[in-house]
Amino acid sequence: MRSFLDYLIYMCAFCVIGVGALGAWEAVSEQPRALISPGGEGDPRAVIPSPNIGKMTILLMGADERPQFGDKGRSDTMILLFVSQRTKKAALLSIPRDLRVHIPGHGRDKINAAYAYGGVELARDTIEQELGVHIDAYAKADFQGFVEVVDQLGGVTVEVPDVEGRGRGMNYDDNADGLHVHLKPGLQTLNGEQAIGFVRYRKGDSDFKRSERQQQFLKAMAEQKLKLSNIVDLARVVPKAFGAVETDIGLRKAGELAQVLRDIRSDSLLMTSFQDYLHDVNTGIYYVEISAGGVSAVLGEIERHLSSMPDEVNLVDVLNGSGAAGVAATVGSALSSEGFEINDTGNATSFDHARTQIYYPDDGIMAARRVQRVLGTGDLVKVDEQQPYPQDRLTIVTGEDIDTEALGG
Structure with a gap:
């Protein structure tokens, strides 16, 4: 290029x-x-x-x-x-x-x-x-x-x-x-x-x-x-x-x-x-x-x-997996300030997630690591046929480990 x-x-x-x-x-x-x-x-x-x-x-x-x-x-x-x-x-x-x-x-x-x-x-x-x-x-x-x-x-x-x-x-x-x-x-x-x-x-x-x-x-x-x-x-x-x-x-x-x-x-x-x-x-x-x-x-x-960061998956969905009020919006705001584009925020299928999961597509590992650094927590999970998440973006399912105060929430 x-x-x-x-x-x-x-x-x-x-x-x-x-x-x-x-x-x-x-x-x-x-x-x-x-x-x-x-x-x-x-x-x-x-x-x-x-x-x-x-x-x-x-x-x-x-x-x-x-x-x-x-x-x-x-x-x-x-x-x-x-x-x-x-x-x-x-x-x-x-x-x-x-x-x-x-x-x-x-x-x-x-x-x-x-x-x-x-x-x-x-x-x-x-x-x-x-x-x-x-x-x-x-x-x-x-x-x-x-x-x-x-x-x-x-x-x-x-x-x-x-x-x-x-x-x-x-x-x-x-x-x-x-x-x-x-x-x-x-x-x-x-x-x-x-x-x-x-x-x-x-x-x-x-x-x-x-x-x-x-x-x-x-x-x-x-x-x-x-x-x-x-x-x-x-x-x-x-x-x-x-x-x-x-x-x-x-x-x-x-x-x-x-x-x-x-x-x-x-x-x-x-x-x-x-x-x-x-x-x-x-x-x-x-x-x-x-x-x-x-x-x-x-x-x-x-x-x-x-x-927005070049050469990285930049689109993000944030799903509330802990049930804590406003956590998806807080995470979305923190990531947006770091250059990520927030596609959607909402609720996960359940609220029993103790740990935050950061799902990333084939070419999204670097972006996923950046999300992990911003949040200060999160497990990286590669999207495959077993995971019902899109391949064109990151999907974050928040857990109880998210510190909303540290993120400005």
Whole structure:
């Protein structure tokens, strides 16, 4: 399974370039140690500590700055990166730039205006206020740096869709922004300038289609370029990547983050958005707003993803086998806080169980042992034809040995 490291440089396009640089740096640290003076300043072991980030939320931004006009610009791309060290999972949440929000000190406006009014800090404050999340750090991309990174990697081959129809492909010119997109449909290798147009274009469709193209580019770059076998190319890209990002992630925390991201697999990365919860607002200016319950639904999806353990049976049924009031709910709550998904709670066929039984399927032994550690008790029993329990989950029959007070009940 490909490591999440393979996907990092892609994020240059949508402001994840800072994390991409860290991933590339970590890849370089895997070079033969003979090339490094042990314990010296160049030894990654001397500067990269053991990770201790817990959960971390990073605001990733790309701004359409136009310094030649003295214009700070608006944030062209905003993504929240959520990382869990414990479960080795990550999530990317795209924030629509046309989202109408309350910007502190400036009233109602599009969320991408926050950057123009007050830079990264106001953008961060606005997102925290609107979504109710705490942002630990930020990384802001320089799109020209992305162009140079793609060029140094030799371009990326993608299938360009015929967005405008009749073989016209994708065409857009913004002289003020210096963005010129002219791509014919079909499979082709994009250089840096073409790639930035591919991921920023939205004239013929929408932000959501643009997000799909960004994901398409991500997969293509990962499969073609970003492998540890390309260590020389990645090493050459690192200086450009570092020069193209502004971040408040310190060196120590960056090293910890790089190590955690290295261990996150591609199938442990959730990509999501508010698309299913948005509605248009007609005020003469195009806005979108999030429907009631949309924020909690999406953030809940992210939290469940980050909390669940990969590569393990994660679904659990809890049955009360002792007759003690509320014990199944207490056990379920304790396991849920440790990342398990509680499918059902109820009563066992009898209340005469002195010892807790943890029934596990063929591939569930590791998960069963985790349950045993959480509960502080329990006998492990493998499900077979003699046991009337499902093979796709753990089944816990609680006994008199459960200490509900220790579990927070």
